[in-house]
Amino acid sequence: MAEIKSALEIAMEKAEKIGKASTEEMSRLEAMDRGRRLAARFLKEKELNLEEEIKKVPPQEIHVLLEGLEEVFLRNIFLPRDQDSLTHTISRALEGLRLIKGPQASRILQEIERLLLGYLQMKSDLYQRFRQQFQSNMAGLEQAIAQQYGLSGPIDPEALPQFQEEWQKVEADLKERFQQQLNQLKAALLTL
Structure with missing residues (x-):
C-alpha cells in the first residue's frame, strides 16, 4: 500500500533533489507544516483553543505558522x-x-x-x-x-x-x- 506523504515530506524530497536545504529553509517548512496540522486539528476538534496553541509557538515561527493555518482554512471554504x-x-x-x-x-x-x-x-x-x-x-x-x-x-x-x-x-x-x-x-x- 502506498504511503501518503505530507507536504513537508514532499518538500524535503524536492529539497534533497535540488540540493541540501538550509536550516532556515528547513525550519520554515516545518513551521508551515505545523500550521497546516494545527489548522486540521482546529477544524476537527471543537474544544481546541487556537489562540492558546499559537501562543506556544516561538516568535520567529509565528508568521510562517499563520501562513500554514491560513492556507488550510481558505481551502476549507468552498x-x-x-x-x-x-x-x-x-x-x-x-x-x-x-x-x-x-x-x-x-x-x-x-x-x-x-x-x-x-x-x-x-x-x-x-x-x-x-x-x-x-x-x-x-x-x-x-x-x-x-x-x-x-x-x-x-x-x-x-x-x-x-x-x-x-x-x-x-x-x-x-x-x-x-x-x-x-x-x-x-x-x-x-x-x-
Whole structure:
C-alpha cells in the first residue's frame, strides 16, 4: 500500500533533489507544516483553543505558522453542498480565519458567509423552479408512458436521466457564478 506523504515530506524530497536545504529553509517548512496540522486539528476538534496553541509557538515561527493555518482554512471554504457542510467545516474555517486575521477581516468574512448562505438559498429555489418547470413540460410524456407501458399516475421527474443531466448543467452555471465571487473574497483576505 502506498504511503501518503505530507507536504513537508514532499518538500524535503524536492529539497534533497535540488540540493541540501538550509536550516532556515528547513525550519520554515516545518513551521508551515505545523500550521497546516494545527489548522486540521482546529477544524476537527471543537474544544481546541487556537489562540492558546499559537501562543506556544516561538516568535520567529509565528508568521510562517499563520501562513500554514491560513492556507488550510481558505481551502476549507468552498461552495457548500448542503447546510451541514456549511455549519460544520466551513463555519469552523471561517472562525479560524477570524481568529488569525483579527477584526480587519470581519467584513470580508461576513460577506463570505452571506455569499454561501445566498448560494444555498438560490440553489434550493432554483431547484424547485426547475423541477416544477420540468414537471409541467412532462405532461405529454406521462400520457405517452402511460399508454405505452400501461402505467398510471405521476412520474417523478427526478428519476429521469434527462432531468438529472439538465439540472447538472443549471447547477454548474450557478456554481461558476458564485465560485468567482468566492474566489475574489478569498483573494481579498490574502491581502490582509
